[in-house]
Structure formats: structure tokens, C-alpha cells
Amino acid sequence: MNATTAEESAGHRSGFDLIWVGRLIAVVAGALLLLYPVLSDNLYYQNMIILSLVFAIAASGLSIITGLAGYVSLGQGAFIGLGGYTVGILATRHPDTSVWLWVPLAGVTAAAVALILGFVALRARGPSFVIITVAFLFLVQVIAINWRSLTGGTEGLSLPIPTWSRDIANWPFYYTLVGILALQLLLTWWIRRTKLGTGLVAIREDETKAATVGINLPVEKIIAFVASSVLVGMAGGVYGYYLTFIDPRGMFNILLSVETMLALLVGGKATLWGPVLGAFIVEPLNEYANNNLGGGNTRLLLFGGLLIAIVLFLPQGVLPAVESLVNWVRTRGKAGLVGARIGTGGSLSALTERLSLVERDPAVDPPPLLEVKDLHKAFGGLKAVDGASLVVPEGSITGLIGPNGSGKTTLFNLIDHTIHADSGEIWLAGERIDRLSSWSRAHRGLGRTFQITRLFREMTVLENVVAAQRSFSWGQLGRIAVSGAEARAAEDLLEYVGMRAFRDQKARALSYGQQKLVELAQVLMLDPRLILLDEPAGGINPVLIDRMSEMIRELNSYGKTFLIVEHNMPFVLGLCDPVHVLGRGRTMASGTPAEIQKDPAVVDAYLGDDFVLESADAAAPQEASS
Amino acid sequence: MTEFIQTLVLSLLVGGIYALVASGLTLIFGVMRVINIAHGAFLILGAFIAYTWWNQLGLDPLVGVVITTPIVFGLGWLIYRLLVRPIRHAPMSSTVLLTFGLALVTEGVMGVIWGNDSTSINPSYVDQSFHVGGVFLPKAQVYGGALAVVVLVVLWLILTKTWLGRAIRAAAANPASAELVGIKVTSVAAVVFGLGLAAAGAGGAITGVLYPFLPGSHYLWIARLLAIVVLGGLGSIEGAVISAMIFGLAETVTAVYISPAWATAVPYAIVFAVLLIRPQGLLGTRLRDDAVAT
Amino acid sequence: MSHVSIRHGWKAVALAGVMSLGLAACGGGSSSGGSGSSDTLSIGASLPLTGDFSEPGSAAKQGYQVWQQLVNANGGLLGKQVKLVIKDDASNQNTIVSDYNALISQDNVDMLLGTFSSLLNLPASSVAEKNQMLYVEPAGGSPDMFNRGYKYLFFAQQATADKQGLVFADWVKSLPPSQRPKTAAYPTLDDPFAAPNVDGIRQVLEAAGIKTVYKTTYAIDTKNFDSIVAAMKSANPDLVVHGATFEDGVGLTRAMLKSGWTPKMFYETSTPSFADQYTKAVGAGNTEGVMYAVSYSPETDTPGNKEFVAEYKKMFHTAIPPEDAADAYAAAQVMQAAVEAVGSIDDQLKLADWLRSHTVDTILGPLSWDDTGAPQGQFLIGQWLNGTAEIVLPPNVATAKPEVGWHPSGS
Structure with missing residues (x-):
């Protein structure tokens, strides 16, 4: 789950008195962590905290790629090792230079390797990705073993013993790690609030859909990779110096990765503080098992058992579990917002800042905005789209109809590259786009809703809307998304579709009709020139259908072009001109609604019985809740 | 030339055993989309069970497969019911983590029961070989390889000739439709999980005779097995068999002609290369959730 | 919105804080109520009782336990009873740092005692060094241990790994031409102990004109030795010098027997010194003539050896103590000698200085060290003859004469 959202919804319902209690405890706790080495010279606990800090940094880094972007990595420990080796190699070659100087370089090495791994892993998802991260870890280990001249092979590298006073022997390690952890948390916190962060969560929720709302998948995933490793590399460097000895089997031990993953899962993988909490639970537990429960096998049973128990019983982790318990206690007996009424909708004129207007000269025939030429797509032997060609004139509301299985949705998928076409051309505003990625098409002005809505279920309504990225720039990725200008723009759009009251609801909690409205707002956030709507009137009540066609007309009057797939014939014939008819994957007929209704081939193939049926369907309210 | 033929023969003998174990892993994936990281651990468990029969009762470890396999099957069935079924709708990464935990627990349990020392099974024929021309065929490998082929054939017959097999293939192809025609997918999945682990257990009993093992050996095995099933195409048994042979060859050739030190890198390099060039493997079909267009 | 998320953030820090409070409390509690009572002397070590080095680690634990038993029976150390605190590091480096x-x-x-294997002693010894505590280790002969300028580190065997096979190499060199091998193969485990050992022998033999026909290094997780043996078979060397720990030594030996090819002479590190375990694993008949470097022989009449063997038998019901148990015992003897000579453990640098300038009698024989803590002695060479592990070199401590050739009954 996304913690920001839970935080928000909780925040709206509770008073602020608890904040100060929390802050007070936090300040005391932070101070204690900072003061511990001064207060106690117990090396055992200092060592335990140092190791916990290393795991906290590693787990917090991992939360970016695993918690936000949803890519489970069992190779995170490799970055600790790479950092350790960078420092080890440089320190043994330059004995007269302070070892601390190499720590930032350890971060650079980790980031560079993460960049390469990011490129390799781009094509993998789900279990393939997990396998690739494990393979990566072992491959780095084998290289460290065999590249003797650089790494010293299995004999490892010995770093110089620290020269400072024995009384403060651990202090520099301790405080450097505290500092790195602070930086890591700041980085994680910041990313979560930016467009990049919402983009990553969108990738986690639905990667294909994320691409259609303009999220540049490879770039954002690679940035996430690098961000999740750079400070971990630095921590690994400090860790290697602290151990004073590094070798491939220790530094690239898969148990380091497992412990990191465990810390993340125990604490809560999509929370900011969960990984830290997790690390400070898991590592002390590890030490306890080792010292008091007989080590070795007990530790395996403990780690393995914990991993199983967490996956089965506490998949969200401790912190979210505590949060939802608190929320449950607070909101018991109070009604939720889902039953609230959809707003009457705002005026579009308020949105002129957000949406660009297109002035049209009604005297001139509009140029084509979208042109599809001889598009083909086969699934095995089934030719889903078989030579479809159509034109959507600029400023029109074009309809696309056809019997079930005639290839309408597949055609939409080809136009926005949710599916790759076998052959054919797609032109948008005079530019050929069929070789472009989904997000590039979105950036060029293509927006699309889905037949069965595909909102990012675990994100709030507001986050769903701000997740859309209308262009790609490095600067934009760093822009704060959850507040400020982006959030205001999203709220205005939500106001327009009538969903502002729901801004902090999880998308999965909405009714189907509400989801359709939010998806429209999400697409509008792209400020598209052409909006593809896949059955906008399907499965929603008549009031909402009227509101939908009203909005389409209004947006159209401001210059937005539409291509609409719809079964509801009165809706299509009343709204669209021209209308294309698709049959067996190719365009059967095109013309005005009147021409289409009279076309004997169309009537024969499609409109005949269906016509009556569809109209009856649309008249019956299918949804009562909204 | 003799050396090359020798290399070839040895790698094929090893490949047969890899094929058996990997087919269990890929079968599980094919039906339930679970990557069983604990597969290697159950292989070692099979080896320890075979060791116990041999050590306590003097039972030949290869004959003992008849007893070992049902035990591991039952264990697999139980594990599916208790652990995997509750999270069958969770994201695939959850099951990866779950089975990873299972691997650690199994390793710990084996350590507690049999100790953490290296163990070997030494039946009378273990150091003997057949000699054909200048080439030697170690008896244990020949018997083991033959047994692996027999078990594989039995598995293949179950999958193609029985009602159960048709149910399994239906459940793999389309779980929802399989339910419609009266197949209880979760029951089938439990049997498949048992069968998959049983293949690992049988493979373990065979490899236990060939190489010494200890509870921690499973990491090495799972790395190999994953490389094999990824190369063959996740879910494809034919692919797993072919790639097991290729893999045995690549490993042996690297060890003989390059360096044994790099032979351990072969699995990881293969995983990288395959996922980079052809993510669906040799015979796999592209999974929607598995590969992304970039 | 931001203030709200910070609120939850602080809550998490608070949790972490409560944990540190707990830690602080624990820390206070245990440091006041520690084990430093006046009538016992506690001695700590962490050993690899599970994981890759569990075999020798467990043997080393037995060695320490025998020493504790004997010392306490003789009135203890500095008049105090000795209490051992032994942890398990699972052959894992960050665990061993935590443990020490x-x-x-x-x-x-x-006081501290060392652990088993160079890989674990390297990080463990630096914890001891940082805390200025004497660190005598029983099994970490990698030359790398001693080029770090440590002051508190001592290795309680006769020679570092690179020098352990030299006695054997010199003997091979001195054989009459008819018996002397003409070609040799050097497979070795990639390990800081085994590899330098084999390398040291190879350099001497190559200089003496014995041709190297095969040389390879394999990774620790190698289980399948058939391919290495197939390659050696086609190179057909007279002598195989194998750098091994245990499992791989058994694996290579069995693979050679399976292939029907065995070299005329066979030298292997570590594995053949595992007494009963070794004969059980490769078959008693196949041991005949195998040579190995060893630090200890149960047969020698070094001071205290008889008591050690007797006590070991009493405690563990095995007639032949493994080499690693003896090494651990010797390490404890070295530590004990320094403590008794100095008479106090408060300044452990004094203990180290004393060791640097004295020779200590142990069950391995007399041991002495250079400034780096590396030992300055000669290793023993053992050979399996008629089912018994004999010391055959150097001649002054030998229990039998070396025989040329490996004669496994399997071939």
C-alpha cells in the first residue's frame, strides 16, 4: 500500500495533538541514537547498531525499487559488496590517503553498476526480475573471486586498521552511517513526493497503463535503480572499512540480501520508516539468535520462518499494520466517503490554464489528426486487426463501432502501443508514431481510457491524476507531485469531472462509474489533442451517461478531438460524426451517422438485431450505487 | 579426441539428472506460476533421505528412490495446502519470497537432523566404471542417469496419458475454464507441487550417490536449476530437458577447456544472456507479466 | 499535506527510539553484571560450527575443550579456573565480527583464542587488534594474515601455508631419477590456505625440472570433479599435488578412482589428515601411499601429547584426535605459556612481546615467531601406510620412512 495516502486519510480524521507526542518521542529517540556511543562504550551494542544501520540504509534504498516500483530484488546485498570493494581496492592501493575519501566513490561505483543492471533488467518483470537479481549477485561474486589482480581473489583484501584513539574506535563508523541513513531517508522521502515517485508507484500498480499516461518506463526504472543503490554503496564502503577485511564470500553473501529484504518486509515495504524499523528488529534478532539460541541452524529457521510468516500473515509489514489498526479504531462506526455524491461538475472555463485550446475555422475542412493506414495484428492464427484504415479529423468526435470481436479494442491498443502492431502505419498530426513507445505517443497528444477501467488501484484519486506526465523532462521528474501546482491542476480536473470530494479515496474503493470519471480526469491531465474513449457509456447509469456526453461535447467545443468506441448506439449516433464501422478487423464503412444507419451492409452485418438490443441495454440502469 | 568424447559423455550423463530435477521446477511454474526457490533444498532433502535408508537399512540409494519419492511427494502436497495455496493470488514475488523462506527453513531442519557436515553415499559400485574404448563411464552415473530417464518417462506418461495429466495441462492452460469443466484447480495444483518436489527428491537421491552434499549445498543447485528452466523457457518441460543437456555440456566444457573456476559462472551468465536476448527462453511462450516491451 | 506525513514519520522514529532505549538498558545491565568474577578466567572464541568450515570448526572446539579440562584439572590458569565461551559464527564473516x-x-x-580458517581469522584478528587483546589462532596460515603489521596476532602452527609443503617438495627433488616424477599436475581449491601451499610446492618442483602438465583452480562450491579428472587423465602426470580442504579432496580422489586413472604419486593438503573421516569417505584401501602436509601426529612424543591424546579419547571416544583439535589445543597452550610467564593479563601487549622473544613447547613441537606473528618452523609430512597415518618427514621426527607411490586398492 502507499503510505502517503494512508497518512493523509488518517490525518484528515484525527486531531493534531498526537503529532506532538510523536515528535517528542522521536526527538528523544533520535537523540538517544546519536548519543548512544557517548553514553555507553559497550562495543557489542555499538556493533549491533552499526550493522543495523547498514541494513537500514540498504533496506531503505531497496524500498525505492521494491516498495515504490514493485520490482523485488534479491541482489541488493551486491551493492553493499561493491561499495566495500571500491573502498578496499582503493585503500590498499593508496595506503597514505585517508580511507574516508573513497567512501563517496563507493557510491559512484554502486550507481554505475546499478545503471548497467538497470539496462539489462529492463526487459524482465515479475519472477524473471527476481531471478536476474540473484544471478547478478552471484555473477559479481564470481567475478570478484576470479579477477585476482584487482580484488585479491578469495584471499580478500585487508584494509588498514583505524589509527584514531581506541576510546572512540567505532564513532566515525557509527556517525558516518547515521549520516548516510539520514541522506537515504531524505532521498527516499523526496522521491516519494515527486512526479518520479508517483510514476514509480504507477509502474508497480500497472506498468502498461503507466506507459499510456506518459510515464517513461525505462528512464524512471533506471533512475529508481540508481537511487536505490548509490547510498547503499557508500554504506557498504563504510561497512568494509569497519570490518577491515573483505572477501567475495562474505561481501556478496546472499544472506545479506535476504536480511535486507526481510528488514524491508518486516517494517513495511512501501513506507518511509518501515525499512529502518525492520532493520532494527531483524539485526538484533539475528544477533540474539546467534548468541542465545545456538547460531547456525537456529538462525536459518528463524530467518526462513520469519520470511514465510511475513508473506503469509503480514504482507504489508509492521508499520502499515499498526497504522491500519489505529485507523480502524478511530473510524469505527463512522461512514466512509465512498457513498458520497458525485459533484455536479465544474465549469470547463476554469480549466483553460490547464488545457490548451484549439481554435478552428469552420469554413475550412479540418485536417486529419489521426490517420491509421492498413494496420495488422494477428494473435497466432487469429487476425484481430486485418488491414484497418481510418481517419479522425481534427476537432471531430469520431465514433468507432462494430460487432463484438471486430477488433475495436485491439485497434485502440495498437494506436496507443499497449500492443505492438505487426504492420501498418499510424500518423498523429502529420507525424508517424507507430514506432514510438506508449509514453512518447502520450507526450505527442494521445490520451486513452480503457474499456474496463485501469486506475492505479492502491493510489488515491488525486495521485492517480497527478501520475500522468504530459511531457518528459528531467526537471519535471523532480517536481513535487503530491502538493503545489501539480496537485492543484489535478484538483481542478477532478472538480470538473465531479470527483473532487473523493480525492483522498483509494481508487479501488470507487464504483465503476466513478472510476470512469477519474480515468477521464487522468487522461485530461495529459492535455491530449486526441482522446480515445473505450466504451465511456458502458456499465454506468443513465444520469452519468448524459453527464459523460455533455463533458465530451464541452471538451470538444474547446478543441479536443475524440475517437470513441461504444456499443450504446443512441449515444454514438447522437454524439459522433463521422462514424467508422469495423468488421473482422477492417473498416467496413465510414460516414455520417445518417449514412451509416442507411448503409445496407452495415445494417445487415451489425445493426439489425443488435441495434435494438443495445439500445435496450443502455436504457436499463446497470449501476445503482452512484 | 578421446578427451572430447569423454567430456561429451560425462556432460550428457549429468544433463539427464539435471533434466529430471529441472522438469519438476518448470512443471510447478507452468501450472501455478510459482518459482519454487526451495527446489534445491528438496533435492538435498531427497539425498539425505536416501542416505538414511542406505545407512540404516543398507538399502541401495537408487532403489530407495521408490520410497524417497512418495515421501517428498507427500511433503510437497502438504506444503502446497498449508503455505502456497493461501497466497496463490498474491503477486509472484510473494511466492518467490515464501519459497525462499521455505528453502532456509528446510536447510535449517536438515542441519538439525543430519548435521552440517559433508555427507556422502557410497554404495559398492561408487568408484567403479564401465570402460568403452578409452572412455570411462562411471557406474553410478550410468545407473543414475538411466534412473533419471525412467522417472522422467513416468512423469511424461502421467502428464500425457492419464486423466490427471489432462487435468494438469488444462489447469496450466486456462485455470478458469478448467474449473468450468469440473477440474478443481487447487487440488490439481497440490498434486503438481507434490510431483514437482518428488522429481527434485528423486534427483537428490541420485546426485547424493554422485557427489558429497550438505544442507547448504542447495544454493548451488537452485542457481543451476533456475538457469536451466529460464533457458528452456519457464513452464516448458521439453525446453527444460533440452536446456539441461545444453547446460551440462556448457558447464563441463567450460571446466575442461577454460577453467573450473569459471564453470560456476556459467549458470549466471546464461540467465543474463537469455533474459537479455530471448526472455521467453528456447521453447517458452511469452508471458504477459514476464516480459515488457521497452 | 506534508505535516501529516511527517507525523507518522516521527512515530516510526519513536519506535526506533524505544528500541535504542531498550538497547541502552540492556547494555547497562549486562556490563554491570558481566562474568568478570574473580575466581574464574573466561576465554572466548567463535568457531565455524555450522556452514562451510563446520568440519574443522567442530574439531577445533574439541581441542579447546580438552585443554580447558586439563588446565582446570591442574589447578587452572593464574590460579583461576578457566571457563570457555564458544560461539558459532556459521562460517560467516560479519557474524564472526559480531561474535568477537x-x-x-x-x-x-x-582472553581470546582464534578461530578456524584464514577467511575468518582475518576479520576476527582485526577486532582483537583494535581492542588490544592477544590473539593466538590455530588455523589461519595464509601469508596475508601476517603482512598487516598486527602486534597481537600469532599463528600456532609450524609454518604459514606457502611454506607447508616445502619439506615434501625437497624430498621429491632428492629422489633418485628412476623414482622421481617427470611431470606433475596441480589442481587446487581457490582458498587462501590451499592455493599458496600448492603454489609453494610447484615453484620448487618446476625449478627442479619437473614439468607442469596441468594446473587449475576451482571454486569452493565445485562438486563435480569428473571434468578435472578427465583433463588430468589425458595429461597423465606422474604426480598430482592437490590443494584441498575436505569435501573436495574426497570428491577428486573418488573421481580419479572412478575414471580408472590414478597418478603414480599423490599429495593432498588437509583432507588426508582427517583420520577416520578420511578413510571412511575414500575407503581404507585407497589411502595407501597418499602424502600430505600436517602440523601434528598423535604418535609423536612432544611434551604433553600423551595427556592430550588420552584426555581426547576419554572425552570424545575416538582414538585418534584430528589435526584441527591438536592445533586448537596448541594455540591454547601458546596463550597459556604467555600468560603464565608474564603472570598477568592486564597488559596484553606484554604477552605478545613475550611470545615474540620466546619459544613455546607445544604438542606440535617447539614454536617460535617473527615480528609479524608468523611462525618460523618446519612442517611435518604425513603418509598413509598400511592404514595408518604416519609422519615420514622431516626425518628427525618421522615415525616411518616415506614410500614412493600411491597404491589404491581400487586400481
Whole structure:
């Protein structure tokens, strides 16, 4: 789950008195962590905290790629090792230079390797990705073993013993790690609030859909990779110096990765503080098992058992579990917002800042905005789209109809590259786009809703809307998304579709009709020139259908072009001109609604019985809740 | 030339055993989309069970497969019911983590029961070989390889000739439709999980005779097995068999002609290369959730 | 919105804070109530009782336990009873660092003893060095141990790994031409102990004109030795020098027997010194003539050896103590000698200085060290003859004469 959202919804319902209690405890706790080495010279606990800090940094880094972007990595420990080796190699070659100087370089090495791994892993998802991260870890280990001249092979590298006073022997390690952890948390916190962060969560929720709302998948995933490793590399460097000895089997031990993953899962993988909490639970537990429960096998049973128990019983982790318990206690007996009424909708004129207007000269025939030429797509032997060609004139509301299985949705998928076409051309505003990625098409002005809505279920309504990225720039990725200008723009759009009251609801909690409205707002956030709507009137009540066609007309009057797939014939014939008819994957007929209704081939193939049926369907309210 | 033929023969003998174990892993994936990281651990468990029969009762470890396999099957069935079924709708990464935990627990349990020392099974024929021309065929490998082929054939017959097999293939192809025609997918999945682990257990009993093992050996095995099933195409048994042979060859050739030190890198390099060039493997079909267009 | 998320953030820090409070409390508690009572002397070590080095690690634990038993029976150390605190590091480096930190700060031990294998002794010895505590280790012969300028580190065997096979190499060199091998193969485990050992022998033999026909290094997780043996078979060397620990030594030996090819002479590190375990694993008939470097022989009449063997038998019901148990015992003897000579453990630099300038009698024989803590002695060479492990070199301590050739009954 996304913690920001839970935080928000909780925040709206509770008073602020608890904040100060929390802050007070936090300040005391932070101070204690900072003061511990001064207060106690117990090396055992200092060592335990140092190791916990290393795991906290590693787990917090991992939360970016695993918690936000949803890519489970069992190779995170490799970055600790790479950092350790960078420092080890440089320190043994330059004995007269302070070892601390190499720590930032350890971060650079980790980031560079993460960049390469990011490129390799781009094509993998789900279990393939997990396998690739494990393979990566072992491959780095084998290289460290065999590249003797650089790494010293299995004999490892010995770093110089620290020269400072024995009384403060651990202090520099301790405080450097505290500092790195602070930086890591700041980085994680910041990313979560930016467009990049919402983009990553969108990738986690639905990667294909994320691409259609303009999220540049490879770039954002690679940035996430690098961000999740750079400070971990630095921590690994400090860790290697602290151990004073590094070798491939220790530094690239898969148990380091497992412990990191465990810390993340125990604490809560999509929370900011969960990984830290997790690390400070898991590592002390590890030490306890080792010292008091007989080590070795007990530790395996403990780690393995914990991993199983967490996956089965506490998949969200401790912190979210505590949060939802608190929320449950607070909101018991109070009604939720889902039953609230959809707003009457705002005026579009308020949105002129957000949406660009297109002035049209009604005297001139509009140029084509979208042109599809001889598009083909086969699934095995089934030719889903078989030579479809159509034109959507600029400023029109074009309809696309056809019997079930005639290839309408597949055609939409080809136009926005949710599916790759076998052959054919797609032109948008005079530019050929069929070789472009989904997000590039979105950036060029293509927006699309889905037949069965595909909102990012675990994100709030507001986050769903701000997740859309209308262009790609490095600067934009760093822009704060959850507040400020982006959030205001999203709220205005939500106001327009009538969903502002729901801004902090999880998308999965909405009714189907509400989801359709939010998806429209999400697409509008792209400020598209052409909006593809896949059955906008399907499965929603008549009031909402009227509101939908009203909005389409209004947006159209401001210059937005539409291509609409719809079964509801009165809706299509009343709204669209021209209308294309698709049959067996190719365009059967095109013309005005009147021409289409009279076309004997169309009537024969499609409109005949269906016509009556569809109209009856649309008249019956299918949804009562909204 | 003799050396090359020798290399070839040895790698094929090893490949047969890899094929058996990997087919269990890929079968599980094919039906339930679970990557069983604990597969290697159950292989070692099979080896320890075979060791116990041999050590306590003097039972030949290869004959003992008849007893070992049902035990591991039952264990697999139980594990599916208790652990995997509750999270069958969770994201695939959850099951990866779950089975990873299972691997650690199994390793710990084996350590507690049999100790953490290296163990070997030494039946009378273990150091003997057949000699054909200048080439030697170690008896244990020949018997083991033959047994692996027999078990594989039995598995293949179950999958193609029985009602159960048709149910399994239906459940793999389309779980929802399989339910419609009266197949209880979760029951089938439990049997498949048992069968998959049983293949690992049988493979373990065979490899236990060939190489010494200890509870921690499973990491090495799972790395190999994953490389094999990824190369063959996740879910494809034919692919797993072919790639097991290729893999045995690549490993042996690297060890003989390059360096044994790099032979351990072969699995990881293969995983990288395959996922980079052809993510669906040799015979796999592209999974929607598995590969992304970039 | 931001203030709200910070609120939850602080809550998390608070949780972490409560944990540190707990830690602080624990820390206070245990440091006041530690084990530093006046009538016992506690001695700490962490050993690899599970994981890759569990075999020798467990043997080393037995060695320490025998020493504790004998010392306490003889009135203890500095008049105090000795208490051993032994942890399990699972052959894992960050665990061993935690363990030695815990021994020093948590268990408040008075003295340390080393662990098994160079890989674990390297990080463990630096914890001891940082805390200025004497660190005598029984099994970490990698030359790398001693080029770090440590002051508190001592290795309680006769020679570092690179020098352990030299006695054997010199003997091979001195054989009459008819018996002397003309070609040799050097497979070795990639390990800081085995590899330098084999390398040291190879350099001497190559200089003496014995041709190297095969040389390879394999990874620790190698289980399948058929391919290495197939390659050696086609190179057909007279002598195989194998750098092994245990499992791989058994694996290579069995693979050679399976292939029907065995070299005329066979030298292997470590594996053949595992007495009963070795004969059980490769078959008693196949041991005949195998040579190995060894630090200890149960047969020698070094001072205290008889008591050690007798006590070991009494405690563990095995007639032949493994080499690693003896090495551990010797390490404890070295530590004991320094403590008794100096008479106090308060300044452990004095203990180290004393060791640097004295020779200590152990069950391995007399041991002495250079400034780096590396030992300055000669290793023993053992050979399996008629089912018994004999010491055959150097001649002054030998229990039998070396025989040329490996004669496995399998071939």
C-alpha cells in the first residue's frame, strides 16, 4: 500500500495533538541514537547498531525499487559488496590517503553498476526480475573471486586498521552511517513526493497503463535503480572499512540480501520508516539468535520462518499494520466517503490554464489528426486487426463501432502501443508514431481510457491524476507531485469531472462509474489533442451517461478531438460524426451517422438485431450505487 | 579426441539428472506460476533421505528412490495446502519470497537432523566404471542417469496419458475454464507441487550417490536449476530437458577447456544472456507479466 | 499535506527510539553484571560450527575443550579456573565480527583464542587488534594474515601455508631419477590456505625440472570433479599435488578412482589428515601411499601429547584426535605459556612481546615467531601406510620412512 495516502486519510480524521507526542518521542529517540556511543562504550551494542544501520540504509534504498516500483530484488546485498570493494581496492592501493575519501566513490561505483543492471533488467518483470537479481549477485561474486589482480581473489583484501584513539574506535563508523541513513531517508522521502515517485508507484500498480499516461518506463526504472543503490554503496564502503577485511564470500553473501529484504518486509515495504524499523528488529534478532539460541541452524529457521510468516500473515509489514489498526479504531462506526455524491461538475472555463485550446475555422475542412493506414495484428492464427484504415479529423468526435470481436479494442491498443502492431502505419498530426513507445505517443497528444477501467488501484484519486506526465523532462521528474501546482491542476480536473470530494479515496474503493470519471480526469491531465474513449457509456447509469456526453461535447467545443468506441448506439449516433464501422478487423464503412444507419451492409452485418438490443441495454440502469 | 568424447559423455550423463530435477521446477511454474526457490533444498532433502535408508537399512540409494519419492511427494502436497495455496493470488514475488523462506527453513531442519557436515553415499559400485574404448563411464552415473530417464518417462506418461495429466495441462492452460469443466484447480495444483518436489527428491537421491552434499549445498543447485528452466523457457518441460543437456555440456566444457573456476559462472551468465536476448527462453511462450516491451 | 506525513514519520522514529532505549538498558545491565568474577578466567572464541568450515570448526572446539579440562584439572590458569565461551559464527564473516565484539563487550572475556580458517581469522584478528587483546589462532596460515603489521596476532602452527609443503617438495627433488616424477599436475581449491601451499610446492618442483602438465583452480562450491579428472587423465602426470580442504579432496580422489586413472604419486593438503573421516569417505584401501602436509601426529612424543591424546579419547571416544583439535589445543597452550610467564593479563601487549622473544613447547613441537606473528618452523609430512597415518618427514621426527607411490586398492 502507499503510505502517503494512508497518512493523509488518517490525518484528515484525527486531531493534531498526537503529532506532538510523536515528535517528542522521536526527538528523544533520535537523540538517544546519536548519543548512544557517548553514553555507553559497550562495543557489542555499538556493533549491533552499526550493522543495523547498514541494513537500514540498504533496506531503505531497496524500498525505492521494491516498495515504490514493485520490482523485488534479491541482489541488493551486491551493492553493499561493491561499495566495500571500491573502498578496499582503493585503500590498499593508496595506503597514505585517508580511507574516508573513497567512501563517496563507493557510491559512484554502486550507481554505475546499478545503471548497467538497470539496462539489462529492463526487459524482465515479475519472477524473471527476481531471478536476474540473484544471478547478478552471484555473477559479481564470481567475478570478484576470479579477477585476482584487482580484488585479491578469495584471499580478500585487508584494509588498514583505524589509527584514531581506541576510546572512540567505532564513532566515525557509527556517525558516518547515521549520516548516510539520514541522506537515504531524505532521498527516499523526496522521491516519494515527486512526479518520479508517483510514476514509480504507477509502474508497480500497472506498468502498461503507466506507459499510456506518459510515464517513461525505462528512464524512471533506471533512475529508481540508481537511487536505490548509490547510498547503499557508500554504506557498504563504510561497512568494509569497519570490518577491515573483505572477501567475495562474505561481501556478496546472499544472506545479506535476504536480511535486507526481510528488514524491508518486516517494517513495511512501501513506507518511509518501515525499512529502518525492520532493520532494527531483524539485526538484533539475528544477533540474539546467534548468541542465545545456538547460531547456525537456529538462525536459518528463524530467518526462513520469519520470511514465510511475513508473506503469509503480514504482507504489508509492521508499520502499515499498526497504522491500519489505529485507523480502524478511530473510524469505527463512522461512514466512509465512498457513498458520497458525485459533484455536479465544474465549469470547463476554469480549466483553460490547464488545457490548451484549439481554435478552428469552420469554413475550412479540418485536417486529419489521426490517420491509421492498413494496420495488422494477428494473435497466432487469429487476425484481430486485418488491414484497418481510418481517419479522425481534427476537432471531430469520431465514433468507432462494430460487432463484438471486430477488433475495436485491439485497434485502440495498437494506436496507443499497449500492443505492438505487426504492420501498418499510424500518423498523429502529420507525424508517424507507430514506432514510438506508449509514453512518447502520450507526450505527442494521445490520451486513452480503457474499456474496463485501469486506475492505479492502491493510489488515491488525486495521485492517480497527478501520475500522468504530459511531457518528459528531467526537471519535471523532480517536481513535487503530491502538493503545489501539480496537485492543484489535478484538483481542478477532478472538480470538473465531479470527483473532487473523493480525492483522498483509494481508487479501488470507487464504483465503476466513478472510476470512469477519474480515468477521464487522468487522461485530461495529459492535455491530449486526441482522446480515445473505450466504451465511456458502458456499465454506468443513465444520469452519468448524459453527464459523460455533455463533458465530451464541452471538451470538444474547446478543441479536443475524440475517437470513441461504444456499443450504446443512441449515444454514438447522437454524439459522433463521422462514424467508422469495423468488421473482422477492417473498416467496413465510414460516414455520417445518417449514412451509416442507411448503409445496407452495415445494417445487415451489425445493426439489425443488435441495434435494438443495445439500445435496450443502455436504457436499463446497470449501476445503482452512484 | 578421446578427451572430447569423454567430456561429451560425462556432460550428457549429468544433463539427464539435471533434466529430471529441472522438469519438476518448470512443471510447478507452468501450472501455478510459482518459482519454487526451495527446489534445491528438496533435492538435498531427497539425498539425505536416501542416505538414511542406505545407512540404516543398507538399502541401495537408487532403489530407495521408490520410497524417497512418495515421501517428498507427500511433503510437497502438504506444503502446497498449508503455505502456497493461501497466497496463490498474491503477486509472484510473494511466492518467490515464501519459497525462499521455505528453502532456509528446510536447510535449517536438515542441519538439525543430519548435521552440517559433508555427507556422502557410497554404495559398492561408487568408484567403479564401465570402460568403452578409452572412455570411462562411471557406474553410478550410468545407473543414475538411466534412473533419471525412467522417472522422467513416468512423469511424461502421467502428464500425457492419464486423466490427471489432462487435468494438469488444462489447469496450466486456462485455470478458469478448467474449473468450468469440473477440474478443481487447487487440488490439481497440490498434486503438481507434490510431483514437482518428488522429481527434485528423486534427483537428490541420485546426485547424493554422485557427489558429497550438505544442507547448504542447495544454493548451488537452485542457481543451476533456475538457469536451466529460464533457458528452456519457464513452464516448458521439453525446453527444460533440452536446456539441461545444453547446460551440462556448457558447464563441463567450460571446466575442461577454460577453467573450473569459471564453470560456476556459467549458470549466471546464461540467465543474463537469455533474459537479455530471448526472455521467453528456447521453447517458452511469452508471458504477459514476464516480459515488457521497452 | 506534508505535516501529516511527517507525523507518522516521527512515530516510526519513536519506535526506533524505544528500541535504542531498550538497547541502552540492556547494555547497562549486562556490563554491570558481566562474568568478570574473580575466581574464574573466561576465554572466548567463535568457531565455524555450522556452514562451510563446520568440519574443522567442530574439531577445533574439541581441542579447546580438552585443554580447558586439563588446565582446570591442574589447578587452572593464574590460579583461576578457566571457563570457555564458544560461539558459532556459521562460517560467516560479519557474524564472526559480531561474535568477537560480543565476546569482548558482552561476555567480558579475559582472553581470546582464534578461530578456524584464514577467511575468518582475518576479520576476527582485526577486532582483537583494535581492542588490544592477544590473539593466538590455530588455523589461519595464509601469508596475508601476517603482512598487516598486527602486534597481537600469532599463528600456532609450524609454518604459514606457502611454506607447508616445502619439506615434501625437497624430498621429491632428492629422489633418485628412476623414482622421481617427470611431470606433475596441480589442481587446487581457490582458498587462501590451499592455493599458496600448492603454489609453494610447484615453484620448487618446476625449478627442479619437473614439468607442469596441468594446473587449475576451482571454486569452493565445485562438486563435480569428473571434468578435472578427465583433463588430468589425458595429461597423465606422474604426480598430482592437490590443494584441498575436505569435501573436495574426497570428491577428486573418488573421481580419479572412478575414471580408472590414478597418478603414480599423490599429495593432498588437509583432507588426508582427517583420520577416520578420511578413510571412511575414500575407503581404507585407497589411502595407501597418499602424502600430505600436517602440523601434528598423535604418535609423536612432544611434551604433553600423551595427556592430550588420552584426555581426547576419554572425552570424545575416538582414538585418534584430528589435526584441527591438536592445533586448537596448541594455540591454547601458546596463550597459556604467555600468560603464565608474564603472570598477568592486564597488559596484553606484554604477552605478545613475550611470545615474540620466546619459544613455546607445544604438542606440535617447539614454536617460535617473527615480528609479524608468523611462525618460523618446519612442517611435518604425513603418509598413509598400511592404514595408518604416519609422519615420514622431516626425518628427525618421522615415525616411518616415506614410500614412493600411491597404491589404491581400487586400481
